[in-house]
């Protein structure tokens with residue numbers, strides 16, 4: 001791992017009723033290179049998650065009542081900020097889900113580019129996926145909306161395993177609520193010209209089923225993602241029209257940090273034309289249309305408006321696998 005000015009890492013784990021897995025997740029997170037702070041944010045759990053996390057070695061913060069995943073991330077990041085001030089450092093923030101268990105030990109490559117200063121945010125692409133009933137609907141919604149907003153979507157757009165610099169986290173605030181947070185993070189940071197990179201990691205999470213509780217969970221996810229997308233599609237400034245897609249990535253043909261060839265950019269357009277096109281995209285954005293779009297979420301890349309690789313305002317793509325677990 002490259003040791004740069006951000007070589008210290010804080011792991012933030014939002015958790016809600018994760019008594020079964022939180023101990024393994026914390027124990028694995030503590031082993032990550034550079035991680036000197038592991039904070040679990042217990043979001044009103046009723047199953048002893050907080051106590052178990054504390055015994056496993058985490059700093060535990062708590063919400064008295066359930067406030068959703070994004071609020072837990074904000075609480076965790078704020079706690080890290082206080083620790084940073086105390087220690088005179090600026091830690092990178094590695095967000096991990098609580099249900100990763102021992103596989104959380106594989107998250108190191110996600111932090112490396114951020115610690116090395118070559119990315120402002122990384123997004124995980126899990127190499128192993130679990131079959132999840134109905135989850136694809138929310139993935140497609142997120143992928144389709146993200147692509148409409150910024151012309152590109154990560155292979156696993158809802159993946160919550162992300163590493164951000166402090167500056168990138170601050171640029172993304174206020175976070176979109178609940179499970180809309182990942183979709184909004186991608187859109188907002190790419191729009192702000194920050195460097196977003198996807199990284200393949202060997203993480204696995206708990207497979208949620210098809211029972212009523214799981215379906216309610218997905219309905220909540222769907223609503224949160226939709227609520228995150230609406231303002232971002234309706235209020236998009238005209239200068240942020242979708243960039244040209246680079247098409248799907250051939251499986252196996254890329255390295256985790258490889259860069260796709262840049263597609264030619266269209267000629268510059270005048271403002272009225274851009275506004276008209278923005279409105280057209282907005283009108284086209286029928287959220288329910290995400291259902292059944294099997295192409296959504298397929299890996300594609302965008303380049304910065306200046307078209308040059310390696311500059312701010314671009315995202316890099318690692319793989320073209322549309323679905324993702326959690």
Ligand SMILES: Nc1nc2c(ncn2[C@@H]2O[C@H](COP(=O)(O)OP(=O)(O)OP(=O)(O)O)[C@@H](O)[C@H]2O)c(=O)[nH]1
Pocket residue numbers: 013014015016017018041042043066067068069070072073096097098099132135158160205206207208217218325326
């Ligand atoms: N703070 C907070 N965290 C939550 C809440 N619901 C889930 N989480 C956490 O968010 C992470 C992801 O939740 P999961 O239930 O695994 O959801 P998912 O993996 O995105 O979706 P599935 O694939 O459908 O399971 C886990 O760490 C959960 O503990 C919540 O209401 N508040």
Ligand SMILES: [Mg+2]
Pocket residue numbers: 097099205206325326
């Ligand atoms: Mg999960």
